[in-house]
Amino acid sequence: MNQSPSAGTMQAMRGEPPKVAVRVRDVTMDFGGGALAVDRASFDLETGRFLTILGPSGSGKTTLLRMIAGFQKPTSGAITINGRAVDATPPHRRSVGMVFQRLALFPHMTAAENVAFPLKMRRFNPKTIPGRVREFLDLVKLGDYGDRRINELSGGQQQRVAIARALVFEPELLLLDEPLAALDRKLREEMQLEFRRIQHELGVTTINVTHDQREALVVSDDIIVMDGGKIQQHAQPVDLYRRPDNPFVAGFLGVSTFVDGEATSDGLRAGGLTLRGTHATDISEGAPARGAIRAEQIRIDADPQALAGCDTAVPGKIHDVIFEGERLLYVAALDGLPGVEFRIYHHDPDAFDLYDIGAPVMIGWNARDMKIFKSVA
Numbered sequence: 252m253n254q255s256p257s258a259g260t261m262q263a264m265r266g267e268p269p270k271v272a273v274r275v276r277d278v279t280m281d282f283g284g285g286a287l288a289v290d291r292a293s294f295d296l297e298t299g300r301f302l303t304i305l306g307p308s309g310s311g312k313t314t315l316l317r318m319i320a321g322f323q324k325p326t327s328g329a330i331t332i333n334g335r336a337v338d339a340t341p342p343h344r345r346s347v348g349m350v351f352q353r354l355a356l357f358p359h360m361t362a363a364e365n366v367a368f369p370l371k372m373r374r375f376n377p378k379t380i381p382g383r384v385r386e387f388l389d390l391v392k393l394g395d396y397g398d399r400r401i402n403e404l405s406g407g408q409q410q411r412v413a414i415a416r417a418l419v420f421e422p423e424l425l426l427l428d429e430p431l432a433a434l435d436r437k438l439r440e441e442m443q444l445e446f447r448r449i450q451h452e453l454g455v456t457t458i459n460v461t462h463d464q465r466e467a468l469v470v471s472d473d474i475i476v477m478d479g480g481k482i483q484q485h486a487q488p489v490d491l492y493r494r495p496d497n498p499f500v501a502g503f504l505g506v507s508t509f510v511d512g513e514a515t516s517d518g519l520r521a522g523g524l525t526l527r528g529t530h531a532t533d534i535s536e537g538a539p540a541r542g543a544i545r546a547e548q549i550r551i552d553a554d555p556q557a558l559a560g561c562d563t564a565v566p567g568k569i570h571d572v573i574f575e576g577e578r579l580l581y582v583a584a585l586d587g588l589p590g591v592e593f594r595i596y597h598h599d600p601d602a603f604d605l606y607d608i609g610a611p612v613m614i615g616w617n618a619r620d621m622k623i624f625k626s627v628a
């Protein structure tokens with residue numbers, strides 16, 4: 252992927268040590284309801300990078316973001332922004348720009364007046380304000396819309412005003428709390444690319460919260476996956492996708508099929524079958540294990556010869572075929588392992604009627620693509 256270097260990367264290229272913009276150490280939030288909303292979260296975010304906190308509903312993403320913004324005080328732990336403790340500065344004094352799902356723009360004001368608002372609040376020199384407002388409206392491609400009232404703008408344009416307003420005072424940190432969740436899919440995908448462009452252009456350190464895995468992969472330099480209040484993995488997008496640390500992460504990003512069985516030295520034994528795989532965690536032979544394989548890494552073919560190059564190739568049957576437009580999703584089971592429905596992508600939509608439901612096929616993959624994890628009881 253052709254990504255322009257972030258400010259952090261530029262620093263590294265100049266040989267300077269990366270500067271930590273946000274440091275989160277052992278941060279816990281206990282609302283008193285039993286489970287912890289955030290459970291000992293720790294991470295560093297380097298200056299200029301775009302971090303996404305990704306996780307299902309209730310996993311603690313917003314609570315963690317609100318603590319970083321200083322809206323909520325952690326039960327324990329420490330958060331610093333550019334070396335200063337977050338709770339030492341009141342929220343309106345912090346150099347943090349925010350964009351929420353509900354944009355909180357002033358509907359009776361024009362786009363330009365909305366963008367000027369944080370500058371007036373921060374007592375910028377009034378002479379510099381119009382020029383700066385214009386610059387940031389241009390940045391979000393709304394240069395000609397400054398005089399429009401908010402309720403005369405489309406949802407996507409309003410979103411752009413909110414971004415300009417969050418950035419116009421050049422904050423040290425930009426926080427995004429599901430700002431795209433209410434938009435339709437096409438607009439959401441367009442705005443994801445816009446966020447990336449703007450963030451790269453300004454190099455502002457950014458933390459984004461979402462439950463949309465595609466958005467996380469598209470916009471981020473780094474991703475933190477959360478579940479049950481705990482950070483499950485912190486990695487760059489490609490590493491996260493290719494090398495998930497546990498079955499939760501493997502299942503949350505992409506479409507995976509899971510097979511439970513017993514670890515062998517080179518894979519997994521399940522239902523009398525030996526399936527080749529690669530140990531993703533330290534696991535001894537015979538231990539309960541869970542294999543995970545992604546839909547795009549499985550091949551099916553009626554002709555066994557076509558799968559001759561696969562490390563594992565097992566006969567099975569087609570259970571269902573689903574047309575998804577640019578690809579097909581086959582659901583199939585291996586003979587000898589009837590309870591596990593493998594989900595398999597086939598990237599030729601013209602092959603829709605290639606295999607009927609019930610058709611016998613060979614199903615195969617390479618050992619490196621099935622990740623074997625230790626089962627957690």
Ligand SMILES: Nc1ncnc2c1ncn2[C@@H]1O[C@H](COP(=O)(O)OP(=O)(O)OP(=O)(O)O)[C@@H](O)[C@H]1O
Nearest residue numbers: 282284288306307308309310311312313314315462
């Ligand atoms: N003010 C609060 N008082 C009590 N419990 C809370 C409060 N805010 C959040 N929680 C609980 O903390 C947990 C984490 O919530 P949080 O909103 O951080 O999750 P989330 O991952 O952002 O979810 P969503 O994607 O649905 O917004 C949930 O169990 C939630 O019910």
